[in-house]
Amino acid sequence: MTDPDRREEWERLRRVHLRPAVERPAGPGRGVHHVALLCTDVERTIAFYQDTLGFPLTELFENRDYKGSTHFFFDIGHGNALAFFDFPGLDLGPYSEVLGGLHHLAISVNPDTWDRQREALAAAGVDIQVIETSMYFRDPDGARMELISDPLGEMYGNPIG
Numbered sequence: 001m002t003d004p005d006r007r008e009e010w011e012r013l014r015r016v017h018l019r020p021a022v023e024r025p026a027g028p029g030r031g032v033h034h035v036a037l038l039c040t041d042v043e044r045t046i047a048f049y050q051d052t053l054g055f056p057l058t059e060l061f062e063n064r065d066y067k068g069s070t071h072f073f074f075d076i077g078h079g080n081a082l083a084f085f086d087f088p089g090l091d092l093g094p095y096s097e098v099l100g101g102l103h104h105l106a107i108s109v110n111p112d113t114w115d116r117q118r119e120a121l122a123a124a125g126v127d128i129q130v131i132e133t134s135m136y137f138r139d140p141d142g143a144r145m146e147l148i149s150d151p152l153g154e155m156y157g158n159p160i161g
Contacts, residue, residue: 095142104144
């Protein structure tokens, strides 16, 4: 199968929908409060995100919507949080990428942190794929994650905001 050439389609979409930055209104949101993922083992998830990646655990309490379920949060910078739920007793099955689901979560970190995280993931035996300034891997439950050493608002040296 050959890759389709969609350059003309993308150029048309940019022409029709992408406004110049000076004409673009500010977005109505204040930022991402948190992104919530599911996990099967709370302690393993804490060890991975806090101890391996260095994102501090900031809160842990019972999920208000499901008795016995844990809701917990990690600080991923700039007031943003990565949250998790466990749902003991529910057979949710393995992680799956589906339409409308999570493809990956990209977290911007400075280059020194990126290097330390790459070393920590390698030492933990995590399979890592590095493409330019992006490092892709899966968390203990299979969710695809990206650590990107580009600053917020940039991707591979180009502004995205």
